[in-house]
Amino acid sequence: RGHLTAHRAPLAMTADDEPASLAGRLGGLALSAGKTLGCVFGCGYIGVCALLYVFQRKLQYFPTKDPPPSVSSLPAVCRDIEEFTVRTEDGETLRGWYWAPVVGAKHADVTLLQLHGNAGSRHNRLYWAHHVRSRLGVGVALLDYRGYGGSTGTVTEKGMILDGVAGIQWARTRTNETKSKLVLHLESIGSAAGICAAARLGEDFVIDGIVAEGGLSSCVEIAQKLFSFLPVGMLMADTWLGTCASASKLNPRMPFMSMHGDRDEIVPLWCGRKLFDAVKGTKVWKEFKKGGHNNLMEKNGYFEALDEFYEQFVKA
Numbered sequence: 001r002g003h004l005t006a007h008r009a010p011l012a013m014t015a016d017d018e019p020a021s022l023a024g025r026l027g028g029l030a031l032s033a034g035k036t037l038g039c040v041f042g043c044g045y046i047g048v049c050a051l052l053y054v055f056q057r058k059l060q061y062f063p064t065k066d067p068p069p070s071v072s073s074l075p076a077v078c079r080d081i082e083e084f085t086v087r088t089e090d091g092e093t094l095r096g097w098y099w100a101p102v103v104g105a106k107h108a109d110v111t112l113l114q115l116h117g118n119a120g121s122r123h124n125r126l127y128w129a130h131h132v133r134s135r136l137g138v139g140v141a142l143l144d145y146r147g148y149g150g151s152t153g154t155v156t157e158k159g160m161i162l163d164g165v166a167g168i169q170w171a172r173t174r175t176n177e178t179k180s181k182l183v184l185h186l187e188s189i190g191s192a193a194g195i196c197a198a199a200r201l202g203e204d205f206v207i208d209g210i211v212a213e214g215g216l217s218s219c220v221e222i223a224q225k226l227f228s229f230l231p232v233g234m235l236m237a238d239t240w241l242g243t244c245a246s247a248s249k250l251n252p253r254m255p256f257m258s259m260h261g262d263r264d265e266i267v268p269l270w271c272g273r274k275l276f277d278a279v280k281g282t283k284v285w286k287e288f289k290k291g292g293h294n295n296l297m298e299k300n301g302y303f304e305a306l307d308e309f310y311e312q313f314v315k316a
Contacts, residue, residue, distance in 0.1 A: 186213065
């Protein structure tokens with residue numbers, strides 16, 4: 001019996017089908033490449049965030065950890081500096097230098113406690129201390145935070161506030177002994193540490209005045225401006241966001257002065273102004289034209305502004 005077998009002719013690809021097939025393959029490759037690039041970018045972004053989180057304090061604080069030279073090895077004009085130590089409430093030992101006021105000078109009845117910025121140690125502030133003391137006659141205490149200048153411990157926001165509390169208490173005891181006024185001279189991030197510490201001590205604790213030089217409202221606000229593409233608010237441990245709230249709690253009878261350069265490259269003018277605006281009561285804003293973050297002492301009117309503040313507000 002004969003069998004009939006059906007033969008189906010193979011479908012032939014037309015010329016119109018070839019571009020569509022090629023476009024499909026290219027689209028698939030593009031999608032695959034996009035996913036790969038997205039994965040690489042995502043992993044890289046997460047990696048950057050992780051590195052910033054782990055090493056953030058190394059990017060925020062730059063301490064000189066070793067103790068500075070001994071007083072006996074300093075220039076002759078500095079040989080009457082007294083070394084002192086302070087114990088914090090959490091058990092750290094802070095080191096500092098105290099330079100007594102110039103006997104008979106105009107402001108021999110004023111002693112400054114300087115809380116410095118995030119880099120170096122008290123040794124780097126000796127030049128400033130010498131000039132402010134020789135020009136105005138004030139006493140000067142330079143204190144190193146934990147992890148700075150031979151002080152024990154590791155720097156953190158919480159720790160720096162405790163350091164500020166211990167330093168202020170030590171300075172108040174000394175000024176009570178010498179019957180002099182206590183003024184906090186706060187440099188850069190030292191403004192945050194000192195103001196938060198002063199607020200923690202309360203209105204009844206007597207501080208006769210505060211000077212914030214290159215002061216800041218918080219660190220996280222500056223970081224967010226610099227790294228707007230990163231979730232800085234989520235990553236940052238030491239934000240110092242409580243600074244303005246602490247400033248608003250300072251005794252309104254205590255005079256306050258902000259000194260800021262209009263070209264400050266580290267702490268923008270708006271950041272210093274925000275801190276100033278948070279303070280209640282008697283306050284003075286001193287802006288230096290063409291002033292940066294680290295050169296205000298070199299600007300005209302710097303020592304005159306301090307002299308006026310001590311005379312008209314601190315000792316009034």
